[in-house]
Amino acid sequence: MEAATSTSASVAMDMKHPWMVAEPWFMVTILGLYMYFVTSVGPLFMQFRKPYELKKLIIGHNVMQVLSCIYVLREVFYLSDNSIWMFWKCRDLGSSPEMVKRYFQLSYFLFWVKMSELLETVIFVLRKKQNQVSNLHIFHHFSTLTLIYMLIHYNQNGVAAYYVVFLNSVVHIIMYSYYLVTAVADKKVIRALTPIKKSITVIQMMQFCLILTQVGFQTVICGISKVVLVYFTFVITVMLYGFYDFYTRAYQSPPKGKGHASVE
Incomplete structure (x- = not known):
């Protein structure tokens, strides 16, 4: 078990990554600009402007996300030999050049997918839907x-770490397909599909519960770096609480107004 962990870690450390993911500075810069735009300069820019429609951009973004998630699922199934759902298993990355190459190619692809998702908040701001920028x-x-940056640099559990990616991709295919339909459908169809929004939030919470379950198994059976364990568990726990809080406010509390934020 310890040998498998050290093999995965050493393979990751020996890789020469593209410059944009080799060091954290590019990511930190992008996230800094993102925060500055969506919380300050963006709302200020839109203060006296009419909201942009951006329908074609929204449709294109949703299509790209669905197709990206389908590709990610294909790669995850390949890397796990179609058994990624067995989340309790320790899965060393190994030393096969083909496996190592595809593992990191997928992680780089995921980095850019998550980078592209930042566009959603920008779209909210440009459409003057600042209430959705929660x-x-x-x-x-x-x-x-x-x-994803940690997946590239600090993953000691090999392919097992892609269980989270597997769940997230399934959820995102459902979610972005819904967004795509609502972007092109008429108001009658959108009203008919409204209950699906509640189901998507429930699915998202189930996803986080399954992820935390895997963390428990992987910690006991396989071992996880303490720093990675603490940060990852913190993020998932905050997300689970946040979505639960959103769910209770949006679907179980008496409606206080017309709109509520879509939270991904």
Whole structure:
């Protein structure tokens, strides 16, 4: 077990990564600009402007996200030999050049997918939907990008770490497909599909519960770096609480107004 862990860690450390993910500075710069725009300069820019429609951009973004998640699932199934759902198993990355190459190619791809998801908050700002730029929404996008960076550099559990990616991709296919339909459908269809929003939030909470379950198994059976364990568990716990809080306010409390934020 310890040998498997050290093999995965040493392979990751020996890799020469593209410059944009080799060091954290590019990610930190992008996240800094993101925070500055969505919380300060963006709302100020839109203060006396009419909201942009951006329908084509929204449709294109949703299509890209669905297709990206389908590709990610294909790669995860390949890397795990179609058994990624067995989350309790320790899965060393190994030393096969093909496996190592595809493992890191997928992690780089995920980095750019999570980077592209930052566009959603920008779209909210440009459409003057600042109420949807919640603390949970920003935390979600901020933290997921940092987790992918950790997947590239600090993963000691090999392919097992892609169980989280597997769950997230399934959830995102459902979620972005819903967003895509609502972006092109008429108001009658959108009203008919409204209950699906509640189901998506429930699915998201179930995802976080399954992730925390895997963390428990992986910690006991396989071992996880303490720093990674603490940060990862913190992020997932905050997300679970945030989505639960959103769920109770949006669907179980008496409605206080028309709109509520979509939180991913």
